[in-house]
Amino acid sequence: MSQSLIFDMDGTLFQTNTILEISLQETFNHLEALDLWDKETPIEKYREIMGVPLPVVWETLLPDHSNEVRQRTNEFFHEQLLANINRGNGALYPNVKEVLSYLKDKNFSIYIASNGQIEYLNTIVIYYKLDKWVTETFSIQHLQTLNKTDLVRTIVTKYNIENGAVIGDRLSDINAAKSNGLLAIGCNFDFAQEDELSQADIIIDSLLELKIVLAKLNAEYTKVNN
Structure with missing residues (x-):
């Protein structure tokens, strides 16, 4: 994979x-x-x-x-x-930095695709120093269509991504993944809705689960292609 x-x-x-x-x-x-x-x-x-x-x-x-x-x-x-x-009133989800560091060490390329505005996203990235692990952050403001599927397609095209996953909590993330031929990993977090998550390929309740999920998928991919 x-x-x-x-x-x-x-x-x-x-x-x-x-x-x-x-x-x-x-x-x-x-x-x-x-x-x-x-x-x-x-x-x-x-x-x-x-x-x-x-x-x-x-x-x-x-x-x-x-x-x-x-x-x-x-x-x-x-x-x-x-x-x-x-002011420090915000917070990342538990284990975000640990998981991103793990993924980076495993040679995953990490991107962010969000409906948030550019300055807002940059403020989060800078405040929490996410740029240590994130290759590039993409905002919906970069597109006239304001469409998450198109935003993910921009990343896929720019970085020649053939296989990978979109990880998010809403239907727009799931649709963006599937429309671009990527795996849809749904996050059962604060704003998630059951009917939307049911359309994801995989559902996680914690970002820590990504370690196991991705290791399993990578092993299956390696087995099939060897």
Whole structure:
């Protein structure tokens, strides 16, 4: 099996919920101060749609607001996310660094493909020093289509990946894997949904399981091709 792994970021490597609630609350407090909001902060609604591109997020959370207000709100929210990461309020999932270090030592090439914005992803990568293991991070902002499948295809094409896996928690990750001829490894983490995960080739409950899963797959591949 090709030594190439493409990870999602939010809900897979990074525990987005550690900064999500506080950043969203700060954002809707801001809207309320501007007389643009008078309801409860829609945290649960945001959890339901985690993983979709940000324009879709604000169309969903602010259906009755103008595109201009949505854009300004997105910018404010983004600023709060970055600030909370840099304040140390965020967290990686357990064993992320251990697993990435292990995979790197086993000569896996590691990439990140995320619907997050470029600056947001770079802030996480820099703060947690993920660039020690990650070859390159790709944001949906790099594409006009805002499509995860197209984003993964960009990585596959750039690095000539023939076999490998996409590791993520949502259906967009699973679809991106299968559409590009890659293995779909679903992460049963915070934002995962059972009906979506059921479409993955393999489901893991912890990133540590990747060690066993990938070793087994590699052994099977070697056996078949020898």
